[in-house]
Amino acid sequence: MKYEILGPLRVRDDNGDCSSISARKIETVLAVLLIRSDQVVAPDQLMTEIWADCPPRRASAGLHVYISQVRKFLARPEQDKNPVVTQPPGYLLRKGSDEIDFHEFLKLMNQGRSHMKERHFDEASDCLERALNLWYGPVLGDLRNGPIIDGFVTWMMESRMECLEMLGEAHLQLGRHRELVGRLYPLTAENPLRESFYRQLMLALYRSERQADALKVYQSARAVLNDELGLEPCRALRDLHQAILVDDGGQLELRAS
Numbered sequence: 001m002k003y004e005i006l007g008p009l010r011v012r013d014d015n016g017d018c019s020s021i022s023a024r025k026i027e028t029v030l031a032v033l034l035i036r037s038d039q040v041v042a043p044d045q046l047m048t049e050i051w052a053d054c055p056p057r058r059a060s061a062g063l064h065v066y067i068s069q070v071r072k073f074l075a076r077p078e079q080d081k082n083p084v085v086t087q088p089p090g091y092l093l094r095k096g097s098d099e100i101d102f103h104e105f106l107k108l109m110n111q112g113r114s115h116m117k118e119r120h121f122d123e124a125s126d127c128l129e130r131a132l133n134l135w136y137g138p139v140l141g142d143l144r145n146g147p148i149i150d151g152f153v154t155w156m157m158e159s160r161m162e163c164l165e166m167l168g169e170a171h172l173q174l175g176r177h178r179e180l181v182g183r184l185y186p187l188t189a190e191n192p193l194r195e196s197f198y199r200q201l202m203l204a205l206y207r208s209e210r211q212a213d214a215l216k217v218y219q220s221a222r223a224v225l226n227d228e229l230g231l232e233p234c235r236a237l238r239d240l241h242q243a244i245l246v247d248d249g250g251q252l253e254l255r256a257s
Contacts (some may be wrong), residue, residue: 002099003034006139011074019071025050028114028149029066030073031140033084033093034100035152042090058255067091082224083138105134109163116166121173128167135160161194168200177204188217192224195234202237206244214244 002012009031010020011144020025021172032041046066047059056062071082090150108131139156143149164187171180184201191197198221205214218233218241225231232238 001074002101004101004136005031005034006105006135007139008103008141009034009143013076014078019073022198023069025062026066026069027064027143028071028145030070030093031144032148033070035092035148037093037095037100040087040090040092045146045148049148062086064150065152080216088134091230100133105131105156105163107158108134109159109166112163116170119173121170125167125170125174128163128170131163132160134153145199149209162190165196165200168197172200172207173205175207177207180204181208181210188221193228195221195225195237198233199237199240202240202244211247215241218244 001014002010008020010018010025012018021030028049029046032046043060043063046063047055050063050066052060067084067086071084074083081094083096083098085092085094108127110125112127112131115121115127139153140149144153155251162198168180168184171177181201181204184197184204186198187192188201198217202214202217205211205217217236221237222233227235
């Protein structure tokens with residue numbers, strides 16, 4: 001099986017058939033077990049994810065029911081054992097030979113990072129593109145409730161931003177600035193406080209012979225940062241702005257290396 005959580009939670013069988021859980025509390029239990037795959041999750045941790053600080057009187061009994069429903073959902077005729085097992089002091093999902101998409105995402109992203117350090121930009125771009133293509137929506141859809149899921153979602157979103165930043169740097173190094181412009185405009189709009197995307201967009205525009213547009217991006221970034229945080233752009237962004245103003249091509253080439 002393949003577990004997919006880089007979007008709404010779903011399980012894909014070996015034949016490609018996809019299934020999902022409609023009951024939110026059962027989905028929460030499976031999500032936590034997947035996040036902590038091959039690790040024991042204590043009942044009180046699961047109950048916190050399901051009910052936050054307001055568990056019902058029969059919360060333990062309810063959790064047993066949800067675990068049973070998760071096992072039923074994951075049961076497959078070809079399996080000798082169910083992947084969800086009881087292991088004191090709680091429950092554990094044994095991954096075995098099954099796949100979890102966020103593990104593959106992190107593996108590809110780390111490979112991309114290594115290629116970037118070695119200045120193998122084509123290989124880095126390939127790994128990072130493949131990592132990002134695993135995403136098919138917001139992590140776990142709108143499933144939010146407790147510290148395990150919330151912390152995981154934050155981790156994945158930050159990892160995705162890092163992956164996008166590295167991909168932008170790889171494309172700049174490969175001279176793909178014109179195609180990068182179209183990607184970066186929506187990224188700056190969706191992440192208005194992330195200055196690295198403004199920097200990449202300014203550099204891509206300048207290299208696409210759009211100096212005036214690059215300067216407009218700086219003014220937009222400066223206005224947003226002032227309005228939202230009362231801050232001036234970071235030193236890297238200010239220096240890039242100055243280099244574009246004086247049309248210092250040498251300095252601008254160095255900034256992507």
